[in-house]
Amino acid sequence: MGGMDFQTILFDLSDGVATITLNRPASLNAFNEGMLAESLAAVKLSDDDPSVRCIVITGQGRAFSSGQDLVEVTTRGSEFSLGKHVREGYNRLVLAMMKSEKPIIAAVNGVAAGAGLGIALAADLRIAAHKASFILAFSKVGLIPDSGTTWTLQRLIGYGRAYQMAITGEPVSAETALRWGLVNEVVPDEQFGEVVRAWALTLANGPTVAFGLTKRAMYAAANSTFAKALDYEAHLQEIASQSEDCAEGIRAFIEKDKPNFIGK
């Protein structure tokens, strides 16, 4: 699987970590049809592969992603439907990320704009390089925020800041993003790769079943009532308690040992 033949992304699988690198650096990793389809395929195959216990999405070169390829936009014919493109492209990608029961890290190495920001927001954790910036660029091209950003962004930073980012389309620095809760950690540029790898390995060596169920429970709770969330927690806890990693965690605690989680 490590040798999958992609044209617009790089795919690497090692030590339980699948790394998807958006690889169109000349356009700051703008999403064309090909990169959208390949990113979706890579997320799905990582999700389906039991040896994958953490997914990292990052960008090649100086950017994370500049969003929709605006050059490709100019080649569209009169029959083109943007609603269809969004539904069949970005929507499927961000949904696949949220439905994946593997923890996903967006390793935001540089600017994340438009749909590129949407992809970063659909991840579970965002680790940003100091030089990263965040731009909800859609209004600059007369569009509304898509790729789930109307939902994800205000949950992370609140409506006022999300609306501000939407209407100004101005860059938010990594430090401000950290203060606003948009990212989990900001890392000096020269240490970015190693810090991301350390995060990824920590997640890949964790109780993968519980991590996946946690994600499912939290996304369900976001659209639920308190009573329903409690009930769903109880249901998923039953499942988590039957995992081998649950038994291992308890054993390790009792024996004052380090747990060896296997992801089952």
Ligand code: T3D
């Ligand atoms: O129609 C639909 O499909 C709807 C879907 C919408 C989803 C969206 O994502 S809408 C938002 C689209 N994205 C943008 O509006 C951002 C456009 N890019 C920028 O504003 C700037 O490039 C950045 C602020 C991200 C970075 O600025 P800077 O100064 O660091 O770099 P640059 O010089 O602008 O870009 C470097 C190169 O990348 C440049 O090409 P060149 O001159 O070296 O040949 C530039 O044209 C190219 N590039 C950057 N962004 C895109 C792009 N090429 C195609 N599409 C891009 N989005």
